[in-house]
Amino acid sequence: MDPAADSAYELLSQYSHSFMVSQVLFAACELGLFDLLAEAGEPLSSAAVATGLGTSPHGTELLLDTCASLELLTVETGAGRALYRNSGLASSFLTRTSPTSQLHMLRYLSNTTYPCWAHLAAAVREGRPQYSRAFGVPSQDLFAAIYRSEAEQLCFMRGLQEVWAVHGRAVMTAFDLSSFPVICDLGGGPGALAATCASLYPACTVLVFDMPEVVLAAREHCFPGRGQVSFHEGDFFKDPLPAADLYVLARVLHDWTDDRCSHLLARIHHTCKPGGGILVVESVLREDGRGPLTTQLYSLNMLVQTEGRERTPAEYCRLLSSAGFQDFRMKKTGCTYDAMLARK
Ligand SMILES: C[S@@+](CC[C@H](N)C(=O)[O-])C[C@H]1O[C@@H](n2cnc3c(N)ncnc32)[C@H](O)[C@@H]1O
CATH class of the missing domain: 1.10.10.10 (Winged helix-like DNA-binding domain superfamily/Winged helix DNA-binding domain)
Known part of the structure; x- marks a missing residue:
């Protein structure tokens, strides 16, 4: 050869x-x-x-x-x-007691993500998530499919927070957020990123808004740093959003279609105070959409597990501008997740 x-x-x-x-x-x-x-x-x-x-x-x-x-x-x-x-x-x-342990995320990848990826070809063919093939549960109600049992929900929540023990500081210091007195992490899950934010900006009040099931679990189970933030429950597509100067959306927009993102962003813009801001934290594709490979794989993961996809900076800018936000700025952090800030 x-x-x-x-x-x-x-x-x-x-x-x-x-x-x-x-x-x-x-x-x-x-x-x-x-x-x-x-x-x-x-x-x-x-x-x-x-x-x-x-x-x-x-x-x-x-x-x-x-x-x-x-x-x-x-x-x-x-x-x-x-x-x-x-x-x-x-x-x-990879050890249970390390403060940067990723064991729950690995368990989630092994037990949930991997079985969904076994149906990647079907996901590409059909353009939709694969919970029904992988686990026999309907994928129409994504929230119900993702949180299909208490054990599954807790593993997902614990897994979600683990990355912020490694990269939380980088994304929360990409911009100086100290001028925002009240910061609301929408879809903030167990509150790990919010807790990082509260410890970096002690003068700010930090709150998390998420679905009632998630807030209940965050209150009942011991999540590190949880005591520094207050939790508020509701559906960000329907319920009134808490008043805040800055809204954080970390790994939220990538779950949804452009239409659902626009609906959510319009609601945030409506509630946001003039001069307030929005901080979007995502794994961002290169402008031509052709990499980085990890982000492209995450985008395929969004196909097999959600309605969404990863996006380019221009796509995020367009979504935010259409909702009325301006002064879009992006900071690369050097890690998997980057930060984008826009103002009302
Ligand atoms: C991919 S997770 C990201 C969690 C967290 N922001 C992070 O980066 O670790 C998406 C979060 O959005 C929340 N979520 C999904 N739909 C929601 C809704 N309609 N209203 C409020 N929160 C929602 C989920 O419960 C989950 O905590």
Whole structure:
């Protein structure tokens, strides 16, 4: 084979096996591998890990060595045996007690997103979410499909907040928000981004507005930082919105069609005080729509799980301007989510 064909085949092979990498990560988390190694306080042999997890010696050895190749574990070899410990990545993001743990989001990706992606071709063919194929629940009422059980809702809420432990500061400091005395995070879920906002701008009053089921769960369960913000319940498409100087919409517009976004933005513009603002936080496509790849994959994810899509800066600007907002500015944060501010 010529070198070009060789490298094309290499790329094909890498793409076609990528799902196995995700599954290694998901399985290791589900089995509690990284927590076992963190709690052991010393590197463990494969046999000790198998005993600790109650897993087969053969399967455990294969999983450990693959995790080491993926840089999730480090391995020390000597005296005829290998000892495994968590890598920096695993310690930071894959252990239960780390403040930047991403375990709930990984569980959500494994148990909910992955089964929906098994029907990507159907989603592309039909142009709609795939909850009915993946879980036998109707997708017409998206909210009911996404929050189809209490356990599912809690996993989603806990997963949602985890990214803000890593990127919350970057998106909330992209613009200086200290001139907005009252900040309302619409569709703010469990309130992690709002809590970050409250700690960065202690003089501001920060509130979260979300559906009653979500507010109830946020009040009942222990979400970090929740005490710094007040929660208000309602449907942002129908109910009166709380009065505020700045409205935050983080990962909300990407759930909806242009028509639903326009309806929501018009309601916000109507309630917003003159001189007030709106801060949109999203993973933003390049202006030509051809990347970054992660954002394009998120956009396909919006197809299999929601009514929406990711958008370009010009598309966000157009939606905000049509609703009456002006002075659109965007700040790239260098992480997955960028910030866009506009004023009434
Ligand atoms: C993708 S989540 C984003 C949550 C949060 N902003 C974040 O970035 O982590 C979308 C949020 O919008 C909320 N939501 C959806 N429909 C809503 C409605 N009609 N009224 C109020 N909140 C709604 C959901 O409950 C959920 O918390």
